[in-house]
Amino acid sequence: MKRHVFYLRLIFGLCLILACGRTASALTNGVALTPPMGYNSWYYWYDGITEENMKAVADMVVTNGLKAVGYEYINLDDGWAGYRDSNGVMVANSKFPHGMKYLADYIHSKGLKIGLYTVFGPTTCAGFPGSMGYELLDAQTYASWGIDYVKYEGCSFPNPLSVQEEKCFQMRDALMATGRPIVFTMSTGPVLSWFPDAMNSWRYTGDNDVNWESVLYHIDIVAQTPGMAGPGHWNDADVLNIGRGWSTKTEDKAMFSMYCMLTSPLLTATPFPSQLDVLTNAEAIAIDQDVAGIQGICVRTNGELQVWCKPLGSANSNVKAVALFNRGTNAANITATWSDLGFSNGLVSVRDLWSKVDEGNFQTNYTANVPGHGVKLMKMILQPPPPPGTNYLSDLNWVFVSATNNIHLDKDALNHTLRMRSISYSKGIGMVPTSSVQYLLGGVVSRFHARIGVDDDAGTGGSVVFQLFADGTKIYDSGTMTALMSPKDIDIDLTGKQKCMLLVADAGDGAVNDYADWANASFVLPAKANFGVSRVNASSVVFSGAGGIKNASYYVLCSTNVTLPVAQWKGVQTNHFDANGNFSFTNGVGANSPKLFYRLQVP
Missing domain, CATH: 2.60.120.1060 (NPCBM/NEW2 domain)
Incomplete structure (x- = not known):
């Protein structure tokens, strides 16, 4: 089944670094301050989900290490809804014999959270009951069950683009009114400035197909709007397209790396042992979950070869995640220069986040050979200059x-x-x-x-x-x-x-x-000592200042001509900075002394 949302044609290979129309303010429900991580049922079970297999997934996430690295949501996509009772309350279908509250309690008992899917049309994409006309009641029902995450779509509604803003705010307000913190995400049309006010994340990509072109398409869509992402509001590149039988391990690592660079939610449909080496890379996950929430951007492109950069900690940080991304089929060298990455000149340490190897320090650029459909994902740190x-x-x-x-x-x-x-x-x-x-x-x-x-x-x-x-x-x-x-x-x-x-x-x-x-x-x-207060007495001039090397020597030079080379200035005093790097000295001057210039020299 396809969720046909609203596609935008892109030329693959372009670096899309576009700004948004206005600065967005975030939805203030206090959740998704970093991109949500967890499981989504669609790409493995489609609408065949059951109570037992969702319990099994929750057990697996706890025992196989996914929970330990941050995966927490067990999200049921289409296929769970059954019918409405005489009061209009939604009841789960027969595949969930104990009801949804039972399943929510079970998942919560594992230290995890649970999510559900619904639509603002009368029926879901798979033909199950939707939420049209029952938005407030459904939100209250979800909260009473203990639901932590709601995914919303427009299936079966005529011309959903024409009402998506109205329907989005309607469900947002209904969820907010419950008082329960619930992540709210929606499949949408082209990204608009009001999205962060209404949703914790939005998916404008459509569903992933099982091919490399689909991966590139989803990356390019999300790359259009980096300025919209931030704590509590994220561009969603869709459920990870990993472990579906079509991709190589190199491609899996590339997909995961680029989702982390894009600060996309990390939701997997395949929490299985064969994927754990990719899904549990804690150093890559830390890039995605960085508290600053800055989406990475492409800073250089050369045909199918790209350099991506994502500041960590703050926008002006000297710590950055860097991805050398080879979209093509043949291995190639890719170079990132310090000017590409926004580093000032200096020594930069490089750590490979897949091999977990510190590769050393580099001066002006870094080059690596990257396989086709591959990524070299790194953490780079500009080393601070040593102190005086x-x-x-x-x-x-x-x-x-x-x-x-x-x-x-x-x-x-x-x-x-x-x-x-x-x-x-x-x-x-x-x-x-x-x-x-x-x-x-x-x-x-x-x-x-x-x-x-x-x-x-x-x-x-x-x-x-x-x-x-x-x-x-x-x-x-x-x-x-x-x-x-x-x-x-x-x-x-x-x-x-x-x-x-x-x-x-x-x-x-x-x-x-x-x-x-x-x-x-x-x-x-050398110290960068600075003159501070100066004063003139009857027969002397007194200088003081700060910024020297504690207890180190300094020399006071004097000249009547400020343009003379330093070697021609006269030394008038040798002294020491105090334990705090401060200094003070007095120099005698006669009543008829000419204009004098003073200089502080540090060895």
């Missing part, structure tokens, strides 16, 4: 490492405490030749500090070379260092540099006991 002051490299995210088993954070190459000449160090990096680790600087780092040498674990053997590269150019080379040599303290200028690589090389005599330590390896970010 000293930042140990072992606490920072690297961009690239040549071999992770050769890099040891806060340990030496044998995973022991960093130790040189009997002095131990709690921070640093232990390495062996030949290995390297690269960090993104972004032009904000001023200095690199470290104490370098061969670790005491090497005994009297071991010889290495320490090298530092900035933006591809070698800027430091230690020469050969052996276990018999004292450690060296290095202080390297990195001002304006974008990338930095630490490399340890063999000194040419083999790699035996070549345990290299970068003790206390750190980047220094």
Whole structure:
């Protein structure tokens, strides 16, 4: 059976990023603050649902892990209604011998919720009694049974589009009047601005067919109106088209991923073991259920290849769900750039939500090979820049490492405490030749500090070379260092540099006991101290301000010409920020002093 709602022709492959006519206000019934999750009976049972098979589904949802990851509604679609008694009250048909309240109580006893289907016409799509003329009574009856979810359609009503607004608000008001929190969803015509005022979700897609083209059609329909979605009101892409015998596992993962990106309700007709690896992916579900309720949008398209982005937590968040979607049949590389995703320049960590693997940190873009009819679903996080002051490299995210088993954070190459000449160090990096680790600087780092040498674990053997590269150019080379040599303290200028690589090389005599330590390896970010209040006394000027590095040094420079290079300014004072990063200094001035300019310099 088909529910013939009102289709819109789309060109498959387009990214549809359209705004709605007005800002929508939500239905205030306090439910569906995240997209509803659960079961819908139609695509498996059609109108053959019974009391026993709905109880069995509820039992299955509890025991197979679906309830544990958020599926809670057991929704009976068409086929349950029977007849009206002498008072007009709806009675379930003979397939539900104990009545609907009994079934609702059973489902509630499992910690789940129950939903029902009805229409505003005289009969349902399958020919069972509808709600026309009984809207208020049916709403009261559903509430008395303990119904938690109502799906509404226009079957058997002549020209349903002409009355859908009237009928929708009529049932909404009837349900609200019961005082019971009931999710209200409806199959509709094209999305209109009043929908969020009337419904918790709306389905303008029609039924899913068992083919890939239908999947794309439903995605493209929902993609038209991202601005309408939000807590309590959702674009519904229809019941998941998974497990119906036509799709591959790659296609199932793609469908589920895109529903999550679209913040669509997640309703399955197939809660069976063969589908659980897809339906219970908690990390993908978290994308759909994100409390901000922002629908993802397509931000780049190239033929059949698309990049989708969905902010998590807030519209301006640095945490985003990203889907590389291959609508075509052949595998292809898809690239997402940071500008596509709304990230500022910086280091972005990437986690694959299907393989459950952290793939590392990337600088300006990310590329993956995506199979035909497949999706690469990821969570990306723009890493915040390190704070002003000293930042140990072992606490920072690297961009690239040549071999992770050769890099040891806060340990030496044998995973022991960093130790040189009997002095131990709690921070640093232990390495062996030949290995390297690269960090993104972004032009904000001023200095690199470290104490370098061969670790005491090497005994009297071991010889290495320490090298530092900035933006591809070698800027430091230690020469050969052996276990018999004292450690060296290095202080390297990195001002304006974008990338930095630490490399340890063999000194040419083999790699035996070549345990290299970068003790206390750190980047220094200059403070952004700001002048605050200044005042002039009879013979001095007093400056104060905030925003420095606590307890760090600063220099006060003075000049009569503000355009001079900094190197030509005169140093007049050296001082320290206090424990809160505040500063204050006084400089004497004579009665006939010329105009003076002051500058604060932080090492």
